[in-house]
Amino acid sequence: MSDIILEMNHITKEFSGVKALDDVTFKVKRGEIHALCGENGAGKSTLMNVLSGVYPYGEYSGDIVYNGEIGKFHRIKDSEEKGIVIIHQELALSPFLSVAENVFIGNEQTLLKGVINWTETRNRAREVLAKVGLEQEDVNAVVSTLGVGKQQLIEIAKAMAKKVELLILDEPTAALNDEESKKLLDIMLELKRHGITCIIISHKLNELSYVSDAITVIRDGKTIETLIKGQDEFTEDRIIKGMVGREMTNRYPERKDCPIGDTVIEVNHWNVFHPDDANRQMIKDVAFNVHAGEVVGLAGLMGAGRTELAMSIFGKEYGQKISGEIKLHGKPIHIKNVKDAIDNKISYTSEDRKTYGLVLIDDIKHNMTMSALRRFFSKKGVVNRSEEIVKAEEYKKLINVKATSINQTVGSLSGGNQQKVVLAKWMLTQPDVLILDEPTRGIDVGAKYEIYCAINNLAREGKAVIVISSEMPELIGTCDRIYVINSGEIAGELTKEEVSQEKIMSCIMAHNRKGEE
């Protein structure tokens, strides 16, 4: 009989009559890494908010037993005092403060009341940073100069500075590449050895099966099952079955009746330099092409230059001293800005839909028509609002945006539905070339499937589709051809028949070795 650190019994939480959590029971053993998974909107975050006191005691029914006693948390501070710390998906670091200052933010090391002890702050910061594998880090460095991976680790260090017993990580690896993710997961295993219990929420199922001892699956606000390592089957397919309630025989829909036609876009000798540093070449002599009806993937590690390549093509939105040639249907074109790109029927959906894709305070219809407004929904600068409503309704149905109406604000939609709105926005510009940058980042399995179907339909209509993704299985599952990009160069080109994760990685490794020589 092992020691139970946390028991959440029969938790029910309603939002104006809608049950977000319905009789959820969740048990975590001391010292284990327990994963919580489920589709977006299944209730994972709500459950964690109940636990950490964001929704105060009394606003839900059921009880929380923590370390053998009933926890009545009215605020986040109450749960933190008991050693429960939650790290949210959106990092809570102050970008212009130093690493040490961030580690002790809200928990300052003081001499007298309110006077900061800088020596102590720096020394103790070094101690806790060492625990998360950042012993080499300069504690005086400004946080905004560090990468997302390191920032995530600093968040953990910040939690460690507070005598944490139960650490909750909400999508900690969503913004990290494979290497950084691996590092973070290993640090979690290290923390486990130090007796810290972790709850991890993630969509990356391969990571969960790597790191966790138990997985609890939540669906529609209900606990479905808890899988224990060593006792139950612990594969991705098994987890997905629990999440969606059915066996997903094929995560990537097959693309039938989709003949590949002539070359639509061809890029040659493409060179781009860093926007702040004119001597640093980010993209080096890149050449690629995409045919009508073809889905082409850009694979590579984070920082390889995939997004930079896409954005420099899309109206020179990235970089300086851009040179090279773009041919569309065989004819060379010149693109000076985003408007030119749109007019030439090229579109690009950003990897960061909230910052670069959507106006969150505006409604679905306005977001959908934002890029196409001038060309397709206006005459002499006057908007045809009726046409706009008709098209928005049509696309809402076409790609199955789940919302009460097209007048709902985009900010209130789930990630998957937001992504669909972004996709609709660019489909409405009637493009020939679609560049989709991380089209399924942070969205659930069901919505991913729908996005893949939409990609297939676009290809079937004869569009040239470029998919950028950090998830290799996704590229392998959806693309006809994959370019491997490394350090701003094309490291290799793989066809659907020959591609595998190992091939992609060995391509990158070989290119790295060539660079070193």
Place this chain on the structure above:
Amino acid sequence: MKTKKGVNVDLKQYGMFLALIAIFLIFFVLSGGSNATPVNINNLVMQNGYVVILATGMLLCVLTGNIDLGVGSVVALCGASAAILVVDMGSPIWLAFVVALLIGAVSGVFAGFFIAYLGIPPFVVTLATMLMGRGLTYTILKAQTKGPLPDDYIRVGAGFLPTIKIAVGNGTVDLVAIIIAMIATVLLIVIEMKDVKTKKKYGFRISPLWQLVIKDIIILFIVWFFFIKLSQYNGIPIVLVIMFILVGIYHFITSRTVAGRQVYALGGNAKAARLSGINTKKVFFWVYANMGVLAAVAGIVISARNASATPKAGDGIELDAIGSCYIGGAAAAGGVGTIIGAVIGAFIMGILNNGMSLIGWTTDVQKVVKGVVLLGAVTFDILSKQKKG
């Protein structure tokens, strides 16, 4: 497709409108009816016309998530320039107006250039234009009032459309005002019918007839009340005509044109707007350039109404314009707000000022009340949104 959300938004608009009527009624009682006399209704229009003009331009700045602090100074500078041209140099009035508008445009372009193309924060740039404009005004006026201005000039701010007066009861009624009210009635009904027709054509749901009728009856009641009062005094003030045209144009731009949508998109998320093919620099530039021109229009109206140009003209008026936008439901963070809202906001402030003066409160107290109303309106707006979310 009218949905729950759509109805809510409409209610918010009506809510402000109802608040306006309520405030008017409160002061009607407090002042023993003297705020509804023909002469006072006329004063309300004349006193608030220029705030409304500025608020329409300011709304665009607010929509981008910024403000323009310089308008008060530009108002003074343009009024002073026109007055000097007419009084000292004997230039024709139309030329003086053109020059004043050009000066407004130049100052707007100046601010717009720094904001849009050099990326200087609007707060800083317009604080600078505020100081520079005021200083220039004092310099060219040699710190003195320039006047009196000729009658043709004054007409713009204090004059009326030609009238056809007929005797009714103890006073007279201006037929022109009545005819305009009739035209407005017909227009309203025609527009409403056209709207229903379009909705039918596209198969959208149409709001129940009784709702439309009630809405239109309320609007028509106010229109007729307003115009009858004006007709009993001196007819239609020219300021009202200027105001009406500008509000109409800007309402159309913001709600129906691509340019207007681009301002909303920029205010809602500038990065997303840029990646959607919107030239955000250009939008910023035109928003501030436009503000300069409207400040010039207001400057002409104010100098005309005062029959002279003073170096202190328009002092602090930028804050009235900004306040009108916020009271009218615009969000300080940008991306939310309407021209009609800003106009209603301006009239709420105007009716408050006017009502408090009528019942003898000092301007000192008036400022306190205005502050409370601004804070209250915005607090109510934000809290009611939080509840919904």
